[in-house]
Amino acid sequence: METIPVEDRIWTPEDQLLPADLVERVVGVLRRVGLPVAHENGDVGVFLTRGDGLPMNAAEPADHVGICWHVPHELFDAMEEESTDERGPATRLLNAVDDGMETTVAAVLTAAGMRVSPHPVTEILSVWADPVRVG
Numbered sequence: 001m002e003t004i005p006v007e008d009r010i011w012t013p014e015d016q017l018l019p020a021d022l023v024e025r026v027v028g029v030l031r032r033v034g035l036p037v038a039h040e041n042g043d044v045g046v047f048l049t050r051g052d053g054l055p056m057n058a059a060e061p062a063d064h065v066g067i068c069w070h071v072p073h074e075l076f077d078a079m080e081e082e083s084t085d086e087r088g089p090a091t092r093l094l095n096a097v098d099d100g101m102e103t104t105v106a107a108v109l110t111a112a113g114m115r116v117s118p119h120p121v122t123e124i125l126s127v128w129a130d131p132v133r134v135g
Contacts, residue, residue, distance in 0.1 A: 010038055010039050010042050010043075010047070010070075011039070011049070011056045011057075012039045013039060013048050013065070015056065015057060016048075016049065016050050016056050016057070016058075016062065017050075017058070017059075017060070017061040017062055018048060018050065018061075018062050018065050019061065019062065019063065019064070019065065019129065021129075022064070022065050022127060022128075022129055023048060023065055025112075025114065025127075026048065026065055026067075026109065026114070026127055027040075027048075029108060029109055029112040029114070030046050030105075030108075033108055035105070035108075038070040043070070043072075044070045044071055044072055045069075045070055046067060046068075046069060046070075046105060047067075047068040047069065047070045048065050048066070048067065049065075049066040049067070049068050049124070050062045050066055051064075051065075051066020051067070051068070051119050051122055051124035051125075051126055052064070052066065052119055052121055052122060052124075053121050053122050063128070063129065064119065064126045064127060064128045064129070065126065065127045066119060066122075066124045066125070066126045067105055067109075067124070067125045067126065067127065068124065068125075069097060069098075069101045069105075071094070071097060075090060075093065075094060075097075076094075078090035079091050079094060102125055105125065106125060109127055114127050114128075115127065115128045115129075115130065116128075
């Protein structure tokens, strides 16, 4: 899971033309397990994104919901202070957040019956609409 600092503007799912029914399902599960949703609180938490390499305000709707984790700027500031020390405490913390949140969010959404996999272009963890059932 990509971990990114909270920005001044939190892009909403509507801003990004994410599929509303899928957003509703994802947010419902996240709320049920107590995970914060960044566009609802304007701060840290699970950030729903296009995650497909297109601009956030691309004209065409997305066919999936990308999942990132927003953290406070202080973590990234601490990493910058560590400079090139890739084993510094802030860097280790960020790596643990990346790994832990990806595992947790993917497991939770999968347990809720959603199809979760990395985006084929960006490898950002994504939730996809149910496959079309034939017959």
